[in-house]
Amino acid sequence: MEWSIQEIARTAGTTSRTLRHYGEVGLLRPSRVAANGYRYYDAHALVRLQRILLLRELGLGLPAIAEALDGDRGPADTAAALDAHLELLEQERRRIGRQIASVQTTLRKLREGEPLMADEVLDGFDHTRYEEEVTRRWGKAAYERGDRWWRSLSEAERRGFQRRQRDIADDFAAAHAAGESPDGVAAQEITRRQYEWISAGWQGREPSAEAFAGLGQMYVDDPRFTAHYDAHGEGTAEFVRDAMRVYADRNLA
Template sequence: MNTENREWSIQELARISGTTSRTLRHYHELGLVLPARLGANGMRYYDDAALAALLNVLALRSLGLSLERIKTIRAGEADLVNALESRVRELGELQAQVQRQKRSVQLTIDQLTKGQTAMNADNFDGFDNSVYQEEVEARWGKDAYASSQRQWNALSKEQRNAHQQEHVDIALEYQRLAEAGIEPDAESAQAVAARHVAWLAVFTKPAQPYVVGLAEMYVADPRFAANYHGRAEYVRDALTVYADRELPR
């Protein structure tokens, strides 16, 4: 390596900066960290200027700024101080949300220690659906997530609480039926599945592939399975029967 004009391959720069080659390629695509040159085989090579740009991006990322915001700052389209002040406001909002989540979790603990199994919408106060944004977009596309968020944001607090409470009630009814030995294709179980699909319809127009895929995810993903009191497979089976019988493909 020439000490007067240092240069690193993409793998070397990834190693010394503690990031990955994939990240560096992504930063290149966004125009944030540009290689000094491309080798004959397309290999990216980076110099001191690229290293400085990378360190700047990583520093701003550590403060919680998005890549899109960093891009506007580096392009001179946004002021760094204003961006950081905006980030402070966001962190304040996040702190308030975390406090609400803590109260909700403590409420649930208090209920469980007192032998109360029923939950209500207050147990979910402060929880944010946006944490699933990347997964929803990966499975069903950005339009699906954006549309569902618009519909959710259009609801009043009372409507949101009612919607969350409906899901709590649906999950408890699935549990009751499963523990009673009612088959998933029984009329009573299918009535609950119909309620479940109607609950989903607040955000999307459920079709058979969507509902079946979601039902499988309830079992495969423990974060979703936890909502169904150990009966995620029963929920999946009931929803699958309903979707196959009642929904368009």
């Protein structure tokens, strides 16, 4: 079974021009081009387009998407990648479900003149959406420590903490673009700041060498983190991972 480029564009909510561009850059080639020049796409191309759209929603640029898709070696790899996407979508659905319930509760109480509770109004809008993932990776105690610490900060302190991270990411990207080595002095100085920034949230229990290097690996393995770092410059996530691994071996082992 196959679909014309117009059918695919209409169903995906995109344009024929976008699909042609994907073909020109080698991201999504049509399965067949008719004698009249019309492009057609089969089921394999349809699945590939689904993955492209999912990765675009995560914020990845086209070069990063091409690299991710080129790593597939067959249906098993594609299925594994879609499993990971599905987990992310399920997490997002649960978060949005909490937001919907929160807004519904707020509307009902406003209309009925009932007092509002902060935890009801703001449910689904805070960092607790990461609770399941943090607990799975590092244990419930680690999440609870970080949660208590985050809630203890003022709004200004939270913005400052987030600004520090953006500055560090920008400096990593600049070092990578300048051709610095992950094990060089400049990169390792930025990584020291990264370690201090991460340690703040661990509340007196600084991450071990294994945990710190593991975080760096997660920046590459998890498309959400890759998108965050590569938004500062293509390849930044891998550069950060390598720098963190060197720092862990040199200073934390």
